[in-house]
Amino acid sequence: MSVSTQSPAMSRLLLLSPVVLTLLALIAIPLGIMGYISLLPRNLYGGVDWQADWQLQSYVKLFFQEGFDGELELNWVYAQALLRSVAQAGGTTLLCFVFGFPVALWMTGLAPRQRSLMVLLITIPFWTNLLIRNYAWLIILREQGWIAQSINALLPQAGGITLLYNDFAVSVGLVYSFLPFMILPIYSTLEKLDWRLVEAAYDLGANRWKALRRVILPLSMPGVIAGALLVFVPSLGAFITPAILGGGKTLMIGNLIQQQFGTARNWPLGSSLSFLLLGILMLALVLYALYSRKTAKTIRRGAAA
Amino acid sequence: MMLKALRYGIAGFTLSCLTSLCAQAQEPKELFFYNWTDYYPVELLAKFEKETGIKVTMDGYDSNETLLAKLQAGGAAYDVIVPSQSIMRTLIEQNLLLEIDAPTLANFKNVKAAFRDPSFDPGRKFSAPYLWGSTGFSYDSARVPGGKLDDSWKEFFEPRPEVSGQLAALDTSSSVINAASHYLGVDECSENPQDAKRILELLQKQKPHLKMYSSDNTVDRMASGEVIMMQNWNGSTARATLQKSTIKYVYPREGLAMFQDNFAVPKSAPHPDNAKVFIDWMMKPENAAAVSNAIAYANGIESDKLLDPKWKVMDAINMPEEFASRLRPEKECSNKARELQDRIWSKLKG
Incomplete structure (x- = not known):
């Protein structure tokens, strides 16, 4: 059969097949397995009973739990862990933007040679394992470390400030780990920015702040959104940084899931928790898509008027 | 006294030659050792390689659950593992361990009485004591x-x-x-x-x-x-x-x-004979003591005399x-x- 005799639909399918196969193998099938596991009863020794009938118990458990007194009670633990993780991830994203945007903007002003050097410098921390980078912060922030020592020497009336094992330390660790994910996408959009538009803004009477807010920032939005997603999603599921720098006193959703596959030997509950997390992320993305479609419409309407 | 020690030495030497010869006939001289992180002195592996010619590759895990999950998933090629007593029953009941019949190994005679017949592995069919x-x-x-x-x-x-x-x-x-x-x-x-x-x-x-x-x-x-x-x-x-x-x-x-960790051999081990050579070697008092002296946990072998004064x-x-x-x-x-x-x-x- 020669190519010319193939129907266009057929050849389109053939051309798309590598993409489809990749998506199927790396996303659809693993998710399918996870979904299947979440519907099975757990096994005595970890794992699940593959032959058993489907049940929704692990999803019910997300919201209701048998109390120690035997009554069924609303279970807030998982919801709390989830909210805490969302807040932490949101804060991390915001801080990454606050620190990352000026850096990206500054980089676009450099000579091309220096720019590539900066990109290299920003990616260098990635050559070290995440675990080691977190331990480095453990040493920097601890009480015997020079930062805590000097703060407490300068502010003796504060009565011994501890920098480690709290939400502050976790934020530092997460922002440090994920900052490059914010800088690089913003940089790549700003690099292509048409600076004549900024000059036009100046000509029309905008000061620097106004030009930044009304021209540069809106034009860099695709990079900011991409960066925000790249930071938000992994920090939502992060479990190493909270465990090391947070002192393990509170559970993040990532720790909770890891615990189910580890010591608790409860794969179905771990899977259903993963799906809960996935569902919330999907919801956020859908809301964002709806929002951006709406703003796009208003902009177009504004332009038409 | 001297003579007796000499005789034991020669017997041990012949035996280890024999076992290593056997091993040589069937298996390549290598061993995959899956142990808790930071739970074995690396220098001792060099000594083992020098004495037996078997090259050891060591890999680490952080919990019994990790070990169990790896063995359950299958395909993991480890010769010697170090499960704690709290997971031994599961491993045995899940049919994941090879019977090594530790009492038949030459150096089992050095094992302290309290470690010879534990409730989690009656008769030490599947395991030998490591540290506790x-x-x-x-x-x-x-x-x-x-x-x-x-x-x-x-x-x-x-x-x-x-x-x-x-x-x-x-x-x-x-x-x-x-x-x-x-x-x-x-x-x-x-x-x-x-x-x-x-x-x-x-x-x-x-x-x-x-x-x-x-x-x-x-x-x-x-x-x-x-x-x-x-x-x-x-x-x-x-x-x-x-x-x-x-x-x-x-x-x-x-x-x-109290935790007690043990040497065991998974059913899927690619070099079970080398694994037995290793486990037997580890029951020699001087080798057990070398571990205790390096990482400061007591072992289940009669080796207290060799413990470092510190x-x-x-x-x-x-x-x-x-x-x-x-x-x-x-x-x-x-x-x-x-x-x-x-x-x-x-x-x-x-």
């Missing part, structure tokens, strides 16, 4: 009022005001719940929700006094003075004491968990006889008990 230790707590005697704490879990769970905010617990649910159960006098594997409730209440009351939950860096945490008191393993405490002599280990009178003086390693009755071997809990423990842990940290 306990999970009590350690404190810096220079930084507590009066320089001494009572030998009770009360000091840990209801700390004095001077220690509050300066203590740490392990970040392992079973270790924390075991200790709390011993303090409250309930079964570690209790399936009674009321017991779970009491344990949770105790832990919630303790939590504000804790600086952190962590199972990493335990030696450094005590030695650097980051905390005054922490739930700790005896070996880890001993290594910290070496750096700071005022650090003490407590065997609480309410009881403390450890011998420490209660943490050289346990005084009267504390033996306080040790509670770790148990393997039922699924129901495990679920309760998970709920305690999630609620505690939620």
